[in-house]
Amino acid sequence: MIRSRRFALGLVVLACGWQMALGEVTPAAAPAGGALVLAGAAAAGTAVPGWPARAGLMLGLLAVSALGAETAAWLMAVVKAVPGAAPALAAALGALGVPASAVDGRVVIHASNQVLEWFPGTARLSGFVVLTLGASMLGAALLLPLRRRGRTLALWLASLLAYAAVRAVVVGAARPELPLHGLETSPAWTLLTWLPFALAAPRLALSEPGPPPARPSLLRPVAACALGAFWVVGLGWEDPGTAKAGRVLIDDSHGIWEPTTLPFDTRDFSRRTAYSYSDLFGLIGRHFRVERWSRGPLTAKALAGADVLIVKTPTARFEPDEVAAIEAWVAGGGGLFLIGDHTDLFGMSTYMNELSRRFGIGFRNDDTYDLATEGTSGWRAPRWLPHPVAARTGAFQFETSCTLAVPLSARIPVRGYALGTDRADFSNPGFFGNIQLDASDDYGFFPQLATLGHGRGRVAAVADSTPFSNFSVYFPGRPDMVLATLAFLNRTATGWRSLPLLAGTGLVFCVVLLLNAPAPPSRWVSVEAAALGLGVLGASLAVSAVNGGLAIPPPHGAVRTVAIDRAVSGGQYPEGLYTDPRYDLTGFDSFVVAIQRLAYVPVLGTDLREAMRGSAALVLLHPRRALTVPERDQLLRFVSAGGGLLVVDGLIEPGQATNEILQPFGLSVGTETIPLDVEEVVPVAGAPKRRTLRPVLAASGGFPVLLDPDGRTIYAEQEVGAGRVGVLVDSAGLARAALGNRFYATIGEEQKQSYETLFFILRRIVEERPKT
Numbered sequence: 001m002i003r004s005r006r007f008a009l010g011l012v013v014l015a016c017g018w019q020m021a022l023g024e025v026t027p028a029a030a031p032a033g034g035a036l037v038l039a040g041a042a043a044a045g046t047a048v049p050g051w052p053a054r055a056g057l058m059l060g061l062l063a064v065s066a067l068g069a070e071t072a073a074w075l076m077a078v079v080k081a082v083p084g085a086a087p088a089l090a091a092a093l094g095a096l097g098v099p100a101s102a103v104d105g106r107v108v109i110h111a112s113n114q115v116l117e118w119f120p121g122t123a124r125l126s127g128f129v130v131l132t133l134g135a136s137m138l139g140a141a142l143l144l145p146l147r148r149r150g151r152t153l154a155l156w157l158a159s160l161l162a163y164a165a166v167r168a169v170v171v172g173a174a175r176p177e178l179p180l181h182g183l184e185t186s187p188a189w190t191l192l193t194w195l196p197f198a199l200a201a202p203r204l205a206l207s208e209p210g211p212p213p214a215r216p217s218l219l220r221p222v223a224a225c226a227l228g229a230f231w232v233v234g235l236g237w238e239d240p241g242t243a244k245a246g247r248v249l250i251d252d253s254h255g256i257w258e259p260t261t262l263p264f265d266t267r268d269f270s271r272r273t274a275y276s277y278s279d280l281f282g283l284i285g286r287h288f289r290v291e292r293w294s295r296g297p298l299t300a301k302a303l304a305g306a307d308v309l310i311v312k313t314p315t316a317r318f319e320p321d322e323v324a325a326i327e328a329w330v331a332g333g334g335g336l337f338l339i340g341d342h343t344d345l346f347g348m349s350t351y352m353n354e355l356s357r358r359f360g361i362g363f364r365n366d367d368t369y370d371l372a373t374e375g376t377s378g379w380r381a382p383r384w385l386p387h388p389v390a391a392r393t394g395a396f397q398f399e400t401s402c403t404l405a406v407p408l409s410a411r412i413p414v415r416g417y418a419l420g421t422d423r424a425d426f427s428n429p430g431f432f433g434n435i436q437l438d439a440s441d442d443y444g445f446f447p448q449l450a451t452l453g454h455g456r457g458r459v460a461a462v463a464d465s466t467p468f469s470n471f472s473v474y475f476p477g478r479p480d481m482v483l484a485t486l487a488f489l490n491r492t493a494t495g496w497r498s499l500p501l502l503a504g505t506g507l508v509f510c511v512v513l514l515l516n517a518p519a520p521p522s523r524w525v526s527v528e529a530a531a532l533g534l535g536v537l538g539a540s541l542a543v544s545a546v547n548g549g550l551a552i553p554p555p556h557g558a559v560r561t562v563a564i565d566r567a568v569s570g571g572q573y574p575e576g577l578y579t580d581p582r583y584d585l586t587g588f589d590s591f592v593v594a595i596q597r598l599a600y601v602p603v604l605g606t607d608l609r610e611a612m613r614g615s616a617a618l619v620l621l622h623p624r625r626a627l628t629v630p631e632r633d634q635l636l637r638f639v640s641a642g643g644g645l646l647v648v649d650g651l652i653e654p655g656q657a658t659n660e661i662l663q664p665f666g667l668s669v670g671t672e673t674i675p676l677d678v679e680e681v682v683p684v685a686g687a688p689k690r691r692t693l694r695p696v697l698a699a700s701g702g703f704p705v706l707l708d709p710d711g712r713t714i715y716a717e718q719e720v721g722a723g724r725v726g727v728l729v730d731s732a733g734l735a736r737a738a739l740g741n742r743f744y745a746t747i748g749e750e751q752k753q754s755y756e757t758l759f760f761i762l763r764r765i766v767e768e769r770p771k772t
Contacts, residue, residue, distance in 0.1 A: 001049065001205065001206065002047050002048055002144075002203075002204040002205060002206060003046075003047040003048075004047070004201065004202070004203040004204045005198050005199065005201075006043055006044070006046070006047040007043075007044050007047035007048075007140075007204060008197060008198040008199075008201035009043055009044075009195070009198035010039075010040045010041065010042070010043030010044025010045070010047065010061075011040065011044055011061075011133055011136045011137060011140075012040070012129075012133065012191070012194045012195060012197055012198055013036050013039055013040030013043060013191070014036070014037055014040030014041055014044065014061065014065050014132070014133075014136055015040070015065070015069075015128075015129045015132040015133045015136065015194075016033075016036060016040075016129060016187065016190055016191040016194060017033045017034070017035070017036025017037035017038075017039070017040055018033065018037055018065060018066070018068075018069035018072075018128075018132050019033065019069075019128050019129060019132070019187065019190065020032055020033025020036060020187045021033030021034050021036075021037060021069075022069060022070075022073050022417065023417040023418050024073070024076070024123070024128055024417060024418065024444050024445060025123075025185040025186075025187060025190075025371060025418055025443065025444065026185065026187065026371065026372055026418050027372075027417060027418050028372065029187050032187075033187070037062070037065070038062075040061075041058045041061045041062050041065070042058060044057065044058075044061055044136075044140070045057040045058035045061065048144065048206070048522065048525075049522070050522060050523060052522075052523045052525065052526045053144075053522040053523060053525045053526065055526050055529075056143065056524075056525035056526030056527070056528065056529035056530070057140065057143060057144065057525055057529065059526070059529040059530065059532075059533055060139055060140070060142075060143045060525070060528070060529035060532055060533075061136055061139055061140065063139070063228060063529070063532050063533050063536050064135055064136060064138065064139025064140075064142075064532070065132060065135060065136045065139070066384075066536075067135065067228070067231045067232070067235070067536065068131060068132045068134070068135020068136060068138075068139075069128075069132045069135075070235055070384070070385070071131065071135065071231075071235060072127070072128045072131035072132045072135070073128065073415065073417075073445050074235070074412060074415070075122075075127070075131060076122055076123065076127055076128050076131075076444055076445045077412055077415050077416075077444075077445040077446055077447050078406055078407075078408060078410070078412075078447070079122055079127075080121050080122055080123075080405075080442060080446075081105055081120075081121050081122065082120075082122060082125060082127075085120045085125065085168075086102040086103075086105050086106055086107050086120055087102040089102075089107050089120050089168060089169060089172055090102040090107050090108075092169045092172075093107070093109065093169065093172055093173055096169070096173055098172075098173050100172075103117075105119070106118060106119045106120075106440055107119075107120055107172060109172070109175060109176055111176035112176075114176060116175060116176050116439055117438075117439060117440040118172060118175055118439045118440065119439070119440050119441065119442055120168060120172070121442045121443075121444075122444075123442065123443050123444035123445075124168075124171075124184060125164060125168050126164060126167065126168075126190060126193075126194070128444070128445075129190065129194055130160060130161070130164050133160055134157055134160060137153065137156050137157065137160070138153065138511070139532075141153040141156075141515065142224070142227070142511065142514040142515065142528075143224075143525050143528055143529055143532075144206065144519075144522065144525060145206055145207045145519030145520065145521065145522055146204060146205070146206060146207065146519070147205045147206060147207045149515060149519065150515055150516075152202070152204060152205075153515070155202050156201065156202050156204075159200065159201060159202055160197070160201075163196075163197045163200055167193055167194075171193070175439065181436065181437060181438075184437075184443075185371055185437065185443060206522060207519055217520075219513075219517060220514060220517055220520060220524075220528055221527055221528050221530075221531035222531070223510045223513050223514050223517070224510075224514065224528045224529070224531040224532040224535065225531040225532060225534055225535035226506060226510050226535060227507060227510035227511065227514065227532060227535065228531075228532045228533065228534070228535030228536035228539065229503075229535035229536070229538060229539035230503040230504070230506040230507040230510060230535075230539075231503075231507050231536070231539075232385065232535075232536055232539035232540050232543060233499060233500060233503035233539055233543060234500045234503040234504045234507060235385055236385030236387075236540075236543040236544075236547065237496075237499050237500050237503065237543050237546070237547075238387060238388055238411065238546070238547055239453070239493055239494055239496040239497035239499070240491070240494070240496065240546055240549065240550075241458075241488075241491025241492055241493060241494055242491055242492050242494055243490060243491050244307040244333070244335075244490050244491065244492060245289070245307055246287075246288040246289055246307060246308075246490050246553060247288070247289045247290075247291075247305060247306050247307045247308070248284055248288045248289065248290040248291070248306065248307065248308045248309075248310065248486060248490075249290075249291055249292075249293050249302075249303070249305075249306035249308070249309050249310070250277070250281060250284075250290065250291070250292045250293065250309075250310045250312070251292075251293050251298060251309065251310060251311045251312070251314075252292045252293060252294040253293055253294045253295065253296060253297070253298065253316075254311070254314035254315065254316045254317075254318065254351065255313065255314050255315030255316045255346070255351075256315060257275070257313040257315050257346060257348070257465075258275060258276055258277045258312055258313045258465060258468075258469065259276050259277065259278075260276070260277045260278055260280070260281040260292050261276075261278065261292070261294075262276040262278055263278060264276065264278050264279050264470045264596060264597060265597055265599075266597050266598065266755070266759055269746065269747045269752075269755075270746065271746075273470065274469060274470055274471045274742070274743055275466075275469050275470075275471075275743075276469065276470055277312065277468060277469065277470070277473075278470060279470045279473050279474070279596055280468050280469075280470075280473050280482065283473065283474075283479055283482065283483070283601075284482065284483075284486065285556075286555045286556055286557075286559060287483055287486075287552060287553045287554070287555060287556070288308075288486060288490070288553060291306075297319055297321065297322050298318075298322045298325060298326060299321070299322070299325050300325045300328065300329065303325060303326065303329040303334065306329075306334065307334065307335060307489075307490050308334070308335040308336075308337060308486055308489045308490055309326065309329070309334060309335070309336050309337065310337045310339065311336065311337070311338050311339070311352070311355065312338075312339035312465060312468075313339060313340065313341060313346075313348050313465045314348060314351040314352055314355075315346045315347060315348065315351065316351060317351050317354060318351065318354045318355050322355075323354060323355050323358055326355060326358075327358050327359070327454075329457070330359070330454045330455060330457035330458075330459060331454055331455030331456065331457060332455065332456060332457065333455070333456040333457050333492040333493075334457045335457055335458050335459075335460075335486075335488075335489025335490055335491070336359075336457070336458070336459045336460070336489070337460050337461075337462075337485060337486065337489055338352060338355070338356055338361070338363075338459070338460065338461040338462070339461075339462050339465050339468065340352045340356075340363040340402060340461065340462070340463055340464075340465065341401070341402060341463070341464060341465040341466065342366070342367040342368070342400050342401060342402045342424075342430075342431070342432070342463075342464070343365055343366065343367050343402065343424035343425075343430065343431035343432060344365040344424055344431065345430060345431055348363070348465075349363040349364070349365055349402065356459075356461060359452065359454050359459045360406065360407040360409070360410070360452065361404060361405065361406055361407075361410070361450065361452070361459065361461045362404065362405035362406075363402055363404060363405075363461070363463065364402050364403045364404070364405055364421075365402070365423065365424040365431075366402050366403055366421045366422055366423050366424060366433075367400050367401070367402060367421065367422050367424070367431075367432050367433060367435070368398070368400065368401050368402070368403060368416065368419045368420065368421050368446065368448075368463075369400070369419065369420050369421075369422075369435050370418060370419065370420075371418045371419065371420045371437060371443060372418065374420075374435050374436060375576065375578075376397065376398055376399050376400055376576040376577070377397075377398050377401075377416060377418075377419055378395070378396070378397045378398070379395065379396045379397075379398065379414055379416060379417070379448065380394070380395045381393060381394050381395065384540065385540065385543060385544065385547075386413075386544075386547065387411055387412075387413035387451070387547060388413075388484065388488055388547045388548070388549075388550035389413040389414075389449065389451070389460075389481065389484045389485050389488050389550070390413040390414060391484075391544075391547055391548050391550070392480055392481075392483075392484035392487075392550055392552065393413075393414075393477055393480045393481045393484055394476075394477060394480060395476065395477050396414065396467070396477035396478070396481055397467070397475070397476075397477065397575040397576060398416075398448065398464045398467065399464060399466040399467055399472065399575075399576055399577055400432075400464065400466070400577075401416070401448050401462075401463035401464035402463045402464075403416075403419075403421055403446040403447065403448070403463060404446070404447040404448065404450050404461055404463050406447050406450045406452070406461075407452065409452055409453075410447070410450045410451065410452040411450065411451045411452065412447045412449070412450050412451075413449050413450070413451060414447070414448045414449035414450075414462075414481075415445055415446070415447060415448070416445065416446045416447070416448040417444075417445055418444075419443060419444065419445075419446050420435075420436075420437040420441055420442075420443045421441055421442050421443065421446065422434065422435060422441060423440075423441075447463070448462065448463045448464065449461070449462045449463070449481070449485070451488065453493055453497055455493075456492050456493045457492065457493070458488065458489050458491070458493070459489075460485050460488065460489055462481075462485070466577075467481075468482060469743075470593070470596065471593050471742040471743045472575070472743075474592065474593075474596060474601065474602045474603070474604075475573070475575045475589075475592070475604065476575070476604055483552045484550060484552060487550055487551065487552045487553070488550060559601050559614075560599070560600045560601065560616045560766060560767075561600070561601045561602075561603055561614060561615045561616055561617075562595050562600045562601065562602050562603070562615065562616065562617045562618075562619060562762070562766060563603050563605050563611035563612065563615040563617070563618045563619065564588075564591075564592065564595075564602060564603065564604050564605065564611075564619045564621070565605060565608050565611055565618060565619060565620050565621070566604055566605060566606045567605070567606050567607060567608045567611075568608055568620055568623050568624060568625055568627065568631075568657070568661075569619075569620050569621040569622055569623055569624065569655075570621060570622035570623075570624050570653055570655065571586060571587075571588045571621045571622055571653075571731075572586050572587050572588065572589075573587070573588055573589050573592060573604060574587055574589050575589070577743055579741060583735075583736050584735065584736050584737040585652045585732055585735050585736075585737050586652060586653060586735065587735055587736045588621065588731075588734055588735055588736075589736070589742050590734075590735075590736055590739035590740060590741065590742040591734040591735070591739065591758070592604070592742075593742040594734075594739060594755060594758055594759070594762075595762065597755075597759070598759060598762055598763065598766070600616070600762070600766060603615070608627075608631050608635075609630070609631060609634050612634055612635065612638040612643065615643065616643065616644060616766050617643060617644035617645065617646060617762075617765050617766045618635075618638065618643065618644070618645050618646070619646045619648065620645070620646070620647045620648070620655075620661060621647075621648045621649075621655075621731060621734075622648070622649060622650065622653055622654065622655040622658075622731065623647070623649075623655040623656070623657040623658050623661050624655060624656055624657065625656065625657050626657040626660045626661070627657075627660075627661060632661075632664070635661075636664060636720075638723070639665070639720045639721065639723035639724070639725055640720055640721030640722065640723060641721065641722060641723065642721070642722040642723050642769060643723045644723060644724050644725075644726070644765035644766055645665075645723070645724070645725045645726070645765070646725075646726045646727075646728065646761070646762075646765045647661060647662055647667075647725070647726070647727045647728070648727075648728045648731045648734060649669050649697060649727070649728070649729055649731060650697065650729065650730060650731030650732055651695060651696075651697060651732075652731065652732060654697075658727075662701075662725075662727055665701075665702075665718045665720055665725045666701045666702060666718050667699065667700070667701040667702050667716060667718050667725060667727050668699070668700045668701055669697055669698070669699055669700070669727060669729055670697070670698055670699075670700055671695050671696070671697055671698075672695070672696050672697075672698055672712070673693040673694065673695050673696075674693065674694055674695075674696055674710070675691050675692075675693060676691065676692050676693065676694045677689065677690070677691055678690045678691065678692055696708075696712065697729035697730070698712040698713055698714075698729060699713040699714065699715065699716040699727045699728075699729050700713065700716070701716065701718065702716040702717050702718035702725070702727070703716060703717050703718065703719075704716050705717055705726075705764070706757070706761075713729075714728065714729055714730055715727070715728045715729070715730075715761060717764065722769060723769070724764065724765060724768070724769060726761060726764065726765050728761060733754055733757060733758065734758060738750075738751065738754040739751060739754055739755060739758070
């Protein structure tokens with residue numbers, strides 16, 4: 001017998017655990033979600049008799065529910081609404097005496113003291129839990145010798161859908177009385193509202209054991225192994241493709257936003273140079289052959305010599321002939337990279353959709369935000385089955401994206417999680433909504449970077465343009481995403497592209513076979529579960545090996561890289577468009593961008609030894625720990641061989657290991673106290689003079705280069721072999737207080753002087769070397 005209620009309870013906990021683990025509404029709940037997954041599998045597994053069967057069912061449920069949860073997350077990102085859900089819910093609410101109507105896919109509830117607009121999207125309808133529960137039950141039906149297996153599975157799934165519908169109606173009826181914010185995105189709320197299903201689920205029973213077969217059949221274990229492998233391939237396989245010549249064409253002919261022609265240098269600090277793609281053009285040019293197109297329409301002739309076309313932030317429409325030419329070029333093997341942005345700003349989504357809709361992709365007129373902070377959202381690549389682009393990118397901080405509408409054939413390398421969305425509000429600056437989850441907003445998983453095949457070519461679309469602007473492009477993840485996407489698009493399709501479709505067909509065949517093949521004794525469940533797990537593991541290793549093989553072309557020539565250490569150093573480098581005053585003296589993101597203005601390439605590194613390989617200079621800022629012996633030895637070799645080292649300290653959060661790092665180079669930093677005369681606000685005749693003390697830092701050793709008005713050394717250098725070491729004791733001169741926000745338009749005279757001082761120091765560290 002099966003303890004049906006315990007089994008159903010285990011599946012509910014399992015599904016809600018996966019929702020937390022994958023971060024549909026809050027990534028912070030992932031550890032608790034993992035614990036719930038294990039608890040749910042254990043509860044469901046112990047609902048059957050006999051430990052071999054229990055262990056097998058636990059293993060099988062973990063494997064199938066993981067596959068089901070990943071499938072559910074993908075579907076929840078692609079399918080955001082259930083057709084007919086709003087009218088059906090409005091009618092059901094009306095039957096319960098709640099005045100409601102359906103308008104534009106939303107339910108308008110007329111409560112006694114308010115009119116509430118409620119969006120019954122797949123997230124609010126608990127689609128993730130429904131799909132994961134259904135997949136888990138399917139796995140149990142395939143593994144267990146259930147009585148009347150097909151009928152039992154159909155009845156169980158029907159009751160699951162019925163409960164989901166009743167839950168939606170009850171939540172809709174109670175919605176006006178519930179808190180406006182926070183409840184629907186609470187994992188605890190989801191779990192609580194699904195627990196009653198454990199009582200409502202149909203009872204299950206095992207079939208009577210028959211006589212054991214003379215010889216064990218391998219049909220079912222082989223089918224289970226194949227099922228796991230097919231499911232993994234269908235989810236994660238990406239055609240490796242055939243590499244092309246790497247000729248990239250950037251379209252500059254459809255608007256003036258983010259041009260590639262404006263220099264980002266030490267003279268022009270205007271907003272237009274910050275919001276431009278000249279450094280992106282340079283980044284691409286170091287790895288590919290890149291040209292810009294600004295000479296009229298994109299015709300077949302214009303595209304003939306290109307392997308990849310980048311269309312970014314259009315503010316002018318595409319002619320029908322251009323769309324036809326681009327589509328034909330992609331079908332013939334071209335790679336198309338579409339870069340859009342939020343809320344149809346400057347008409348970007350309207351114009352981009354004239355082209356992207358031809359491939360089934362749409363840029364929605366909305367914005368996104370992190371549900372927990374209501375700020376910009378971050379993303380980390382999944383550890384299991386990452387897309388080739390995701391595997392090369394690792395992590396990414398968005399600066400407000402829109403969301404993408406994509407077909408079921410699309411892959412989603414960057415699937416945003418725990419996101420809220422606002423529809424564009426054209427009465428607000430930037431057309432942003434209120435950046436707060438309302439009942440009319442959607443939330444959950446969304447595509448932020450999607451890819452699909454078209455003929456022999458490929459298309460990629462990313463929903464945020466700002467991270468690739470000059471003031472953001474060299475922050476972590478941005479170069480990796482651009483170069484990985486271009487490397488992916490620089491490949492034509494091969495016959496391997498059909499493998500996911502074939503795997504899907506094989507998956508259906510295995511499900512049908514296992515449902516109809518004679519059920520084995522329950523003690524054999526562990527054998528089939530082990531075979532299923534083996535198929536999942538083997539296919540996962542194979543898919544990961546293929547997807548991880550995407551190669552980015554190495555730089556064509558020498559690059560002056562300035563590595564900014566994050567392993568030993570302190571300081572903060574906010575990646576988003578934050579204006580919080582707490583960064584005025586501790587935020588060094590403007591320093592990163594200043595490095596770019598000298599045509600150097602800044603790299604923020606978390607591995608000190610790796611940062612020194614191939615870099616022209618290394619920056620240590622407020623060193624927090626001493627170097628290990630291997631790190632110290634490599635640093636000495638790096639400088640002696642011609643590298644530059646800049647050590648920066650200051651009174652705000654001073655480094656704890658600055659002098660230990662500087663000591664081998666004959667440099668040090670010391671604190672002095674200087675007298676400071678002070679006066680009363682209202683002078684008093686005959687009052688004595690008043691004095692206090694103020695601490696200051698000064699550099700010692702080496703050659704003084706910059707002095708303060710009292711003769712203290714602010715910046716000193718020491719020549720070491722073929723290289724140079726510099727120490728600066730005024731870190732505030734590199735922070736936002738001195739340089740301003742990196743994304744603002746104009747700078748004052750004092751900021752200009754701070755930049756000139758910084759440029760002077762950087763040139764000496766990066767370019768100038770001791771005369772031999």
